[in-house]
Amino acid sequence: MTEIGSRIRLIDAVEKVTGSLKYGSDFKLPGMLYGKVLRSPFPHARIVSMDVNEARRLPGVKAVVTGLEEDLPIYSVAGENYPDERLLARDKVRYIGDEVAAVAAIDEATAREALKRIQVEYEEIPAVFDPVEAMREGAPRVHENIKQNIARTIHIKHGDIDTAFRDSDAVVEATFKTPLVHQAYLEPHSAVAQWDFQGRVTFWIPTQSPTLARMTYANALGISRDKIRIIQMPMGGAFGGKLEYKLHPLCALLARKANAPVKMTNTREEEFTASLPRVPMIIKMRAGCKKDGTLLGKQAEIVADNGAYLNYGPGILLSATIRHDNLYRLKNVQTDSYLVYTNKVPTGCFRGFGCPQSFFAFESLIDMLAHEIQMDPADFRLKNASQSGDTTPHQWYFGSCGLSEAITRSTEKADWYSKRKALPAKRSQDTVYGIGIACCLHVSGNRSFLPFFDGASANVRINEEGHVIVHVGEPDIGQGSKTTFALIAAHELGIPIEWVQVASLDTDISPHGLGTFGDRSTTLTGNAVRSAAIEARQQLLEAAGRKMNVSPSTLSIEEGIIASSQDSSLQMEFKEAAQIVSFERAGATVIGHGHFVPPNVCMVDPTTKVGNISCAYPFVAQIAEVEVNLKSGEVKILSLTAAHDLGKTLNPLLAEGQVHGAVAQGIGFALMEEMRLKEGKVTNPNFKQYLVPKAKDIPPIQTLFVESNDPYGPYGAKGLAEPALTPIAPAIANAIYHATGIRITELPMTPEKVKAALENKA
Amino acid sequence: MKKRSTLNVRVNGEWVETSVVRGQSLLDFIREDLNLTGTKKGCGRGDCGSCVVLINGRARTTCNLSASKVEGQEITTIEGLAQGNHLHPIQEAFIEAGAIQCGYCTPGMVLQAKDLLDHCAHPSEGDIKEALNGHICRCTGYVKIIEAIQLASQKMKVNPV
Numbered sequence: 001m002t003e004i005g006s007r008i009r010l011i012d013a014v015e016k017v018t019g020s021l022k023y024g025s026d027f028k029l030p031g032m033l034y035g036k037v038l039r040s041p042f043p044h045a046r047i048v049s050m051d052v053n054e055a056r057r058l059p060g061v062k063a064v065v066t067g068l069e070e071d072l073p074i075y076s077v078a079g080e081n082y083p084d085e086r087l088l089a090r091d092k093v094r095y096i097g098d099e100v101a102a103v104a105a106i107d108e109a110t111a112r113e114a115l116k117r118i119q120v121e122y123e124e125i126p127a128v129f130d131p132v133e134a135m136r137e138g139a140p141r142v143h144e145n146i147k148q149n150i151a152r153t154i155h156i157k158h159g160d161i162d163t164a165f166r167d168s169d170a171v172v173e174a175t176f177k178t179p180l181v182h183q184a185y186l187e188p189h190s191a192v193a194q195w196d197f198q199g200r201v202t203f204w205i206p207t208q209s210p211t212l213a214r215m216t217y218a219n220a221l222g223i224s225r226d227k228i229r230i231i232q233m234p235m236g237g238a239f240g241g242k243l244e245y246k247l248h249p250l251c252a253l254l255a256r257k258a259n260a261p262v263k264m265t266n267t268r269e270e271e272f273t274a275s276l277p278r279v280p281m282i283i284k285m286r287a288g289c290k291k292d293g294t295l296l297g298k299q300a301e302i303v304a305d306n307g308a309y310l311n312y313g314p315g316i317l318l319s320a321t322i323r324h325d326n327l328y329r330l331k332n333v334q335t336d337s338y339l340v341y342t343n344k345v346p347t348g349c350f351r352g353f354g355c356p357q358s359f360f361a362f363e364s365l366i367d368m369l370a371h372e373i374q375m376d377p378a379d380f381r382l383k384n385a386s387q388s389g390d391t392t393p394h395q396w397y398f399g400s401c402g403l404s405e406a407i408t409r410s411t412e413k414a415d416w417y418s419k420r421k422a423l424p425a426k427r428s429q430d431t432v433y434g435i436g437i438a439c440c441l442h443v444s445g446n447r448s449f450l451p452f453f454d455g456a457s458a459n460v461r462i463n464e465e466g467h468v469i470v471h472v473g474e475p476d477i478g479q480g481s482k483t484t485f486a487l488i489a490a491h492e493l494g495i496p497i498e499w500v501q502v503a504s505l506d507t508d509i510s511p512h513g514l515g516t517f518g519d520r521s522t523t524l525t526g527n528a529v530r531s532a533a534i535e536a537r538q539q540l541l542e543a544a545g546r547k548m549n550v551s552p553s554t555l556s557i558e559e560g561i562i563a564s565s566q567d568s569s570l571q572m573e574f575k576e577a578a579q580i581v582s583f584e585r586a587g588a589t590v591i592g593h594g595h596f597v598p599p600n601v602c603m604v605d606p607t608t609k610v611g612n613i614s615c616a617y618p619f620v621a622q623i624a625e626v627e628v629n630l631k632s633g634e635v636k637i638l639s640l641t642a643a644h645d646l647g648k649t650l651n652p653l654l655a656e657g658q659v660h661g662a663v664a665q666g667i668g669f670a671l672m673e674e675m676r677l678k679e680g681k682v683t684n685p686n687f688k689q690y691l692v693p694k695a696k697d698i699p700p701i702q703t704l705f706v707e708s709n710d711p712y713g714p715y716g717a718k719g720l721a722e723p724a725l726t727p728i729a730p731a732i733a734n735a736i737y738h739a740t741g742i743r744i745t746e747l748p749m750t751p752e753k754v755k756a757a758l759e760n761k762a
Numbered sequence: 763m764k765k766r767s768t769l770n771v772r773v774n775g776e777w778v779e780t781s782v783v784r785g786q787s788l789l790d791f792i793r794e795d796l797n798l799t800g801t802k803k804g805c806g807r808g809d810c811g812s813c814v815v816l817i818n819g820r821a822r823t824t825c826n827l828s829a830s831k832v833e834g835q836e837i838t839t840i841e842g843l844a845q846g847n848h849l850h851p852i853q854e855a856f857i858e859a860g861a862i863q864c865g866y867c868t869p870g871m872v873l874q875a876k877d878l879l880d881h882c883a884h885p886s887e888g889d890i891k892e893a894l895n896g897h898i899c900r901c902t903g904y905v906k907i908i909e910a911i912q913l914a915s916q917k918m919k920v921n922p923v
Contacts, residue, residue: 013857016865017849017872019800019840026799109764186804186812186866186900236802236866237900268805478864478901653860660903661863687809687898695894695904 002490002497004715007653011483011497012234012476024206024233025190025265032192033062035254035264036111037247038101038118039274040093043343043680044127044140047092047100051119055103058117060110063258066101070253075219077244077311078212078450082151084143085309085346087220087250093122094142094308095343096681097274099246104254104262127343129680131282131305134340142308142341151306152314152339154321156609158393159332164297168288170372175284176361177746179674180305182277183350184692185478187236188268189275191251194261200227201252206235208242208477209515210505212450216244221252232505238477239665240349240517241276243312272685276348277675279316280305283361287368293375295366295384297332298325302358304339309346313339315449316347320354322609324362326392326617327403327441328384333393343680349517351662355440355726356669360747363438363730367737376420377734378411378437381621386441388708395610397600398617400718402645402708403439406621409704410437410643414623424739430631433638434739438730439621442723443614444713445520447601456520457511457595458528460489460536464582464589466560466575468493468500470532473513474525475505479721480654481521485529487651488714492533494557495574519719522650523616526714527596536592540577547572547580599712616710618718619645622663624731628739633755635671635736643704644724648716652705658721659703664693666728672697674748771832773798774842788824788832789813792839800840800869804898811897814870815839821870821877823896840869843876851921852876855914856907863901871897875911884915 002008015021052064067088074083088099101118105111126140133139134149142149165171192204201223207213210230218225235242247264255262266275285300302320306313321337350356370380385403386392411417419435426432447454459471470489476482482502490497503510513525537557544562545552548570555562562577564570581590598615605611623641628634642659649655672691676683684690709716729747737743742757766781773796782791792801792815801824804812808826815824816838843850852875855861862868871894878885878893885893890911891904899907 007860009857009860010862013862013865014849016862016868017840017853017856018844019798019869021865022799023802023866025803026793184898184900186810186864186898187802188804235864236804237864239900268807268809478866480863657860657863657902657906660905661901662903664903665900686807687805688807692898692900693903694898695891695908698904701903701905 002487004487004491004650008483008487008497008651009653010480011486021234023187023236024204025187027192027204027233028263029192029194029261032261032263033104033106033258034108034111035102035104035251035262036108036115037099037250038115040089040096040098040100042093042122042124043096045093045122045124047089048121048123050101052101054117055114058110058114060106061103061114062106062260063104063254064101064114065253065257071222073219073222075216077216079215079219082310082314087246087253095345097345098308099250102250102254104258127680129342129344129677131303131340131342134342135338142343146341149341150338151310151341152317154317154337154609156321157334161297161299161332161334164332165288168296169291170369171286171288172365172368172372173286174365174368174743174745175282176364178281178357178360179747180277180280180677181669181673182272182675182690183239183241185237185239185241188266188271189245189247190265191248192261192263193252193255195256200229201255202229202231203248203252204231204233205248206233206242208238208475208517210475210507211473211512212515213244213248214507217249217252220249230507232475234504235477239351240353242477243349243517245275268687269685272675272690273682274345276311276346278350279313279347279354279357281320281357283358285361285365287365289369289373291373293373293380293383295328295330298330300335302335302337304337305342306339307342307344307346311346311348313347316349316354318448318609320358322394323355323441324358326394326396327386327439329386329390331393344677345682351665352722352726353518355442356729359440359726360729363727364733364745367436367734368743378407378416381437381439382407395612396617397612399712400616400647400708400710401619402706403619403621405706406619406643406645407439409706410621410623410641413702413704414625414641416623431627431629432739433627434735434737435623435625436731436734436738437621437623438727438734439619440723440726441617441619442519442719444523444616444618444719445598445614446518447613448604450514451603454601455595455597456513456524456528458525458532459511460529460532460592462536462578462590464579464587466499466578468495470500470502470529471510472502472525472529473505473511474516474521477516479658481516483654484522484526484650488526488529489533492530493537495560499560519618519722522717523713523719524596524598526717528594530594530714531596532592532594534592535594536590539581539590539592540574543580544572544577615712616647616718618647618720618723620723620727622727622731624735626732626735626739628736628754630758633751633753633758635732635749635754637667637699637732639700639702641702641704642724643706644720645706645708646720647710647713647718648707649705650715650717655705655720656703659724660701662721662724663701663728664698666725667697668693669747670729670732671748671750767830769829769833771834772836774838782829786829788827788829791829792824798839798841802866802869804866811870811874812867814873816873816877819877819880821874840872843872851917852879852914855910855917859906859910859913861902861906861910867897867899871899871907875914878911879915879918883919
């Protein structure tokens with residue numbers, strides 16, 4: 001029996017460890033050409049003219065496409081109603097890296113050479129880089145029709161914020177800034193596209209959502225969706241950065257023009273200059289509480305620096321605006337948020353979807369409040385923590401909530417109370433110690449955008465040899481969801497997990513799923529796989545029952561053997577039952593269909609943004625212990641304790657891995673990572689200058705799982721991967737404050753920043 | 763025509779006699795000419811470790827190394843590590859310890875571990891972290907990779923390869 005909760009190895013680990021798995025960037029077709037993109041060298045310029053003749057004449061060049069020659073529609077991602085980009089710039093370029101033209105040639109070197117031979121005459125126009133400046137009257141407009149570059153505003157208000165602050169014994173306020181950081185997935189974006197004679201294009205792409213990619217690329221290319229087939233390739237990391245991406249439809253554009261398959265792959269420099277990093281935010285936030293620690297109100301203003309095109313910016317802004325209000329029992333909240341265009345690289349989704357930014361502000365502020373009223377920060381959080389059964393002002397309903405338990409268990413594990421008392425302590429002349437805590441919550445699927453539907457579906461297919469293949473609409477993006485789905489199917493079917501495969505996605509075959517993002521896979525797709533497996537099992541049991549002449553309700557399957565509870569002599573092999581069903585139906589495959597519509601979930605109100613956007617909310621508490629060097633400003637993390645209410649641990653081996661990876665990315669966000677821009681140009685577009693955590697940067701991590709058994713999650717399971725990152729930065733900031741009394745409000749907390757703050761204080 | 767030069771190199775135990783384009787990287791030769799795509803490209807400038815192979819038993823990045831520089835040498839890529847269907851103990855350890863997520867860094871990590879364990883049978887945690895310093899993994903936080911290398915060290919002690 002494949003048990004839920006046992007340590008199950010990755011089912012595709014052998015392919016990965018032997019190098020035999022073909023990733024997107026490994027894929028080739030016979031006769032394939034190679035494409036490259038010409039990108040704007042200016043942050044803001046009109047395209048006066050373009051001459052591609054010399055490029056076209058270069059031997060080996062098979063196609064050249066430009067925004068001036070191609071009739072390219074204006075579109076936005078996922079069919080949203082804010083179209084603001086074309087595949088190739090037509091009138092003007094809006095950031096350094098903006099796609100201007102593309103070339104397909106017999107090899108990459110020829111394609112690169114051809115790019116050099118394209119003559120573009122630009123007329124530079126004033127650019128705007130700072131989002132606050134961009135919002136001023138008279139600032140250069142990134143998009144002519146958008147006044148003051150404000151692409152979206154959100155105003156939310158619940159309760160009475162003025163009274164809340166008037167009644168508060170302590171009110172704190174600060175302005176926080178988060179930097180432009182990259183997902184830094186190890187495999188750069190790639191695509192292969194090929195058209196057939198019916199005018200249908202097939203993409204072989206690593207993507208988190210074939211469904212959304214199909215919709216967006218149809219709109220970007222001006223063709224109908226049924227003309228697009230997407231075959232999802234295994235991917236070397238995603239973290240939100242591998243939803244829709246322009247390189248894919250550009251590849252199709254070239255393939256159509258060249259009448260040949262084309263492959264395109266980004267360089268690492270292109271990744272840094274022209275993909276979709278995390279939205280930087282400036283967050284001014286105020287909060288107040290009573291002397292006894294009762295949190296009364298929170299007010300915020302968020303300016304989100306979107307860059308040149310919107311992508312998922314509106315959804316990210318909404319998430320940054322609302323989610324943190326639901327962590328504690330907070331009734332009076334008011335937030336005004338602005339999504340602002342600038343002449344910089346467009347931004348997009350990255351693990352946390354706006355929460356790493358907003359919780360850095362919010363959870364730092366909570367620490368400041370606790371300090372103001374001289375209350376222990378963990379006790380402050382426990383006093384205000386949301387609980388199971390709560391409904392928040394945003395109408396989020398918590399069917400399960402393990403926040404208090406996560407705080408309690410992490411404080412016990414980290415020896416919090418004795419360390420808070422003993423610390424801050426000087427260890428030597430130059431170093432001090434501190435310990436800090438921060439929390440967050442997240443969703444398991446997010447209904448706040450994508451109007452079509454919510455939930456997931458799955459098929460469990462059993463062939464006549466008893467071989468099981470699971471089809472889902474949510475790709476494995478490297479986190480191991482194939483293993484999770486195989487575990488669920490094997491558990492329900494009563495067979496060894498080795499008998500189960502999970503297919504990669506193909507839009508001609510797979511269920512129409514929304515894709516992998518918003519921590520939705522385990523909870524939504526997991527439920528769908530479970531019900532599909534139960535339906536398939538029922539078909540086998542009915543066939544076995546007919547053969548054995550017993551009621552199927554008396555049969556069960558264990559270790560691949562169907563047995564009767566009434567007569568132990570009655571047994572049948574799993575594959576025999578599969579064969580009976582198949583042969584009775586002229587060879588048909590046994591297929592169990594399953595779907596899951598998350599209950600009590602709705603779209604948010606367009607104005608108030610009120611609505612229960614998820615059926616299950618995970619909660620996290622994390623504690624960081626730091627050593628701060630008073631001379632150099634260097635922050636060394638000594639330990640991290642991470643407690644996660646994931647509802648139920650389906651597979652501890654993979655769950656621990658999710659926490660470790662998220663913690664590492666959180667450390668990068670907190671201390672190291674920042675894309676530095678000068679006049680709109682990324683000045684550190686490589687891993688030598690853009691530092692991500694390496695093995696030596698990772699402290700010992702204590703991982704704790706709180707099992708709150710969500711009523712709607714499969715076996716009680718909720719999301720895990722995203723919230724595991726969110727509290728790291730504020731936990732470290734709070735530990736630095738405990739150690740030194742300095743409050744760092746701007747990420748990353750580099751030695752230079754800490755040193756400057758220490759000198760300022762002295 | 764691009765200038766080509768001859769190259770004789772032993773890859774995964776077999777001699778290859780061929781020619782390469784002048785200036786072609788060893789990574790490009792391995793991936794495009796030999797179709798051994800287990801060796802990955804992550805950065806193109808030696809910063810991430812995805813393209814590490816063993817050259818005469820030592821781990822080396824290949825994206826920033828000219829193919830012509832390995833004339834007459836012995837190269838082991840990830841495809842050459844397992845003996846038939848028998849995984850190398852390091853590969854087994856990576857699977858057992860849960861050291862693999864997306865798997866893109868895995869070939870480079872495994873070969874770096876082989877170099878380390880072949881030259882230092884019982885490395886300390888610090889030795890392992892030092893050896894991994896040229897490698898980026900964005901998924902695992904390295905914790906289970908370090909555990910895997912420690913586990914592999916034990917496995918190789920019991921059953922020397």
